[in-house]
Amino acid sequence: MSAIRLMALITVFAAxxxxxxxxxxxxxxxxxxxxxxxxxxxQPRATxxxxxxxxxxxxxTAMLASLERGSTPMPNTLELGLGVPAGxxxxxxxxxxxxxxxxxxxxxxxxxxxxxxxxxxxxxxxxAMNFTIRVIHP
Numbered sequence: 001m002s003a004i005r006l007m008a009l010i011t012v013f014a015a016x017x018x019x020x021x022x023x024x025x026x027x028x029x030x031x032x033x034x035x036x037x038x039x040x041x042x043q044p045r046a047t048x049x050x051x052x053x054x055x056x057x058x059x060x061t062a063m064l065a066s067l068e069r070g071s072t073p074m075p076n077t078l079e080l081g082l083g084v085p086a087g088x089x090x091x092x093x094x095x096x097x098x099x100x101x102x103x104x105x106x107x108x109x110x111x112x113x114x115x116x117x118x119x120x121x122x123x124x125x126x127x128a129m130n131f132t133i134r135v136i137h138p
Contacts, residue, residue: 031056031138037065038117038133042078044125049090049118050133057111058138061104064119066132074129075099079120082108090116097122104136 038050054060062082067074077099081092095118098105108115117135 033136033138036135036137038135039131041128041130042119042121042125043128045121047089047118047120049085049116051085051090051114051116052135052137053114054110054112054137056138058109060108060110060115060135060137062106062117062133062135063102063104064098064100064131065102065134066130067100068130069127073100076121076125076129077123078131079118079122080105080133081118081120082106083116083118085114085116090118092118102134110137 036052040048042048060082062080064078064080067076067078077097079095079097081090081095083090083092083094085091094106094108096105117133119131119133
């Protein structure tokens with residue numbers, strides 16, 4: 001091998017080893033679910049609802065996170081529902097009678113759009129109570 005060929009080969013290998021054109025690997029991005037808290041006071045035999053908007057479709061879960069009278073947790077059963085706003089209410093698609101829990105009590109697959117969560121006292125609370133509903137969505 002001639003000296004010129006040897007020098008050319010060394011130059012090529014050096015250029016390859018020092019190249020700035022390194023391949024950049026990208027991983028798919030994942031979006032963490034968003035949590036919305038809705039809090040209020042529920043009167044005996046009353047219903048309240050709250051609207052929210054999804055900008056990404058996917059699975060929505062809801063739970064009755066707390067129910068208190070004063071600062072005392074209460075074991076009363078309420079109806080929790082997920083649906084779509086309709087007029088001045090919430091047209092519930094799925095619902096459950098439930099007590100407080102930090103585990104989702106409702107699940108609904110939803111596309112991009114506006115939805116609602118509803119809480120109702122169907123059994124007659126002894127007095128007004130404070131509540132918190134947790135909705136987790138994509």
